Amino acid sequence: MNAFPVLALVAGAAAVAGIARRTPVPAPLLLVAAGLLASYVPGVPAYTLDPHIVLPLMLPPLLHTAALESSYLGLRANLRAVGLLSVGYVLFATAAVGLTAYAVVPGLPLSVALVLGAVVAPPDAVAATAIARRVGLPPRITTVLQGESLINDATALTAYKVALAAAVGEAVGWGAGLGEFALAALGGVGVGLALMVPLHLLRTRLREPLLQNTMSLLIPFVAYALAEEVHASGVLAVVAVGLYLGHRAWQVDFATRLQEAAVWRMVGFVLESVVFALIGLQLPVVVRGLGHFGVGAALWYAVAVLGAVVLSRFVWVYPAAYGPRFTVRGGRLTGRLLAPPGRRPPWRSMFIVSWAGMRGVVSLAIAFSIPQHTVDGAPFPARDLVLFLTFTTVIGTLVGQGLTLPALIRLLKVRGGDAQRETLAEAQAQSEASRAAHERLEALLAEPANRLPQPLEDRLRAVLERRRNAVWERLGGVDEATGETADATYRRLAREVIDAERETFVALRDARRIDDELLRTLLRRLDLEEAAAYREAGGE
Template identity: 70%
Template sequence: MHVMPLLLLIAGSTAVAGLARRTPVPAPLLLVTAGLLVSYLPGMPAFELNPEIVLPLVLPPLLYTAATDSSYLDLRAQKRPVALLSVGYVLFSTLLVGLIVHTFVPGLSAAGALVLAAVIAPPDAVAATAIARRLRLPARVTTILQGESLVNDATAITAYKVALAAAVGESIGWLGGGLEFLIASVGGVGVGLALMVPLHWLRTRLNDALLQNTLSLVIPFFAYALAEQVHASGVLAVVVVALYLGHRSWQVDFATRLQEGAVWRMVAFVLESAVFALIGLQLPVVVGDLGDEYAAGQLAWYALALFVTVVLIRFVWVYPSAFVPRLLSRRIREREENPTWKGAFIISWAGMRGVVSLAIAFSIPATVHDGEEFPGRNLILFLTFTTVIGTLVVQGLTLPPLIRAFRLPGRDVQAETLVEANAQAQASRAAEERLDELTADERNALPPPLADRLRRVMERRRNSVWERLGSPNPVTGENTDDTYRRLAREVIAAERDVFVRLRDARYIDDEMLRTLLLRLDLEEAAAFREEQGT
């Protein structure tokens, strides 16, 4: 891909994603639709998806940012349903979809059908969880979807490699396939475990936010490449490292956390926007490779049958895996929250496929070992494309209204605020006790106004959460804390205007302006993050 088409892709996709944030339409759906419409514009360059770029260069940072934003403790609490979906469902779907596809697509061999099934087995790592967060699904459902998306790519890629070996003439067998899967999964986890502690130690020793964030940008690529180098799962290596670093992020300094959060939000936004737009832009490539091998009606039937099969098989797996273990095990009934049929339905319907499936499909070799063309490769590409588009459009478009129609119990904001207030009160008491200990020492003596200022800051933090539980302003609808933050930001804006005016009058220089603005920016950032609940 040349520089100008790449710049057009990034600029166009980020513009569409920015527009999606102002509409009720999920960003992945709008991006894919825009890609489809733009793909046939006159003069539009061909954007052929290159698996050698997507898998090692796009997938690791997306997995890393998703894993660091996830909760290790929540995922551990839901490890059984996550494992059943990320491993059990992917393998079940690969085998059953492969068997069914082999029956209604007569020109596709059993091995080719398994390759196709493995390619389309993993739901997308971004689309469903983005919708889940936007619509504030119950925490358990969101955690399960996040956990599935972090691990299922590793399962699918390994299953694909096994099926591909059989398709190209390598005699691998069931035992060999199982052994390869075990090596890839255990090896990937092992590489992640080996890297996570040294990398965290290095992050905490650098003492420079710029260096720490540079290391943060390198980590997912390094973990993925190292694991793949030893024939282990790069996906699992990245996820293990990211979960550990995210869980221990409190041990790095505040400047690193501020920069890291902003950097990774930007990286994820650009990559997610580009990959979804890239999905839609694959239409000319896929159709062009297909040629005149199949009639239009035949292709439509294959695509529709595969889409329905993929959707139904997820229901076939999710409902028994959600309810049968509870019937068989009293321990599960005692320890785990009781699933509901509505939650299981949402998890079943949130099986949208994405760019990883297309990247794997494009990595299918053109020939087998004897030099002949890979049987059905173009058809596999086409059916992968239609399945990805079908699930993104149909399920992506209907999932938000479905969630609203089910009226699933969302997060209890009042209860969460009460818990936050109690936690802040405990922290404030500890801080006040520590301040009293420090100021009792002559070496830490402070003038009374400065000591009082520290106490007022702690008191403000403690009271701000309780104020959110108070009655709203009858005129504006704001609670006391909201009004305080809004006025504080207006005051900060007034100070900022004065600093700029003094710089323009040459009373202060630009370096001093940047120092003064940084102080104001940190104060405003703290208020904004509280206001957004992040």
């Protein structure tokens, strides 16, 4: 097996993603564009999405990363909105897109049209998270979009299996379809519930960070595989475990948390980059497979399907946001579906929720998993057209919606979180924590067994005081002489003095006054101090 194409893909995708960080263009869009261009460069190998790799090997870690970084409390507070989008909207979009394709494509069987609808129904978890962070959406919108994209794949995969069974000639009634959906949902959550507590207890018992992080890398694959083994939803199992472990991450020791954050950030960066690059690289594959369908007719079908995908979200979101909750209080219907009781969501926010429906690699992976033949051996009807329409829908939403989303947010004046308010909340929380820590320190130092020399006692108190004051200092203005905020100046000065120490240690090593092992120990200590100084001053 030639490993060079894989290495070239990873290296190229990482390079483009790195370039995207220096441009105003979100990385997913630049990666897709680069993949599209590279697909027609002579010498670039033909990359084909293999669903047997993407679904069990790439989807679990991407979902796990997103779940770890999601807010369990935020999702619980917005459970109604998340449920309506991740389940209700996906089923509605499956029907809407399927009926549209059935109407515009001559001779397309309804079951195949519904297969297409299920394939393109779920917005992508990676695209939603990446673009939401980049454009600075309000926290509640980001939470809802993340929650939707974490769960909707399970709904879409189940709907796809039911529609596919009908398309290939296996008799499946509505009752069986609903039963399969219930088994997938309840079974997936059940597997997640069964795994999350033992896994968390094991993580807290292990004392070796390397072992803990090795286990952390295996967790999403284990959860996904076990759930799929019992014909349940591997997606929901991974999400349930990830949400619980993320919510309880504070109970794991600091060394594990530091390593785990770095490991998952790297894994997420590499997989996200490769996934979006692969989307762009699929163009030659899907165009060559059009067969007897003309390019002109296929493009017209693509426009119709893309329009149905975009419009169906608006048709679903606005009635859900402003319609009644179907609960009776005081003899009348009250509440809203996508808003907390008594609150009317701004129409601008609902417009952003409706527009932020980018599709991604999961849709393409599902489409490529469509079998070549039906149960009687006949070719699967219009399989190549389904692949083409899936590809154009993914590209259309990523480029059309993703590229215009930042400008739309500015145009509608949908503001993100208030940085000043968030810093004030952080400062108040830090003040309360520092007060509790100070009381605990004084109580400990009052015990004879804990007596320390006065300089060491003063150092402990100084650390607490510095931590308490650091956030308050960030609320100050900009220095007129330097143009820097206080935290920017703090970071710069801390980095310069630490650099001076680091250069001295290296000079001592070069002069053979210390060895390399001691140098690594000293440099790691400085790295931790620099990271602490950066975090205290409000760095990411």
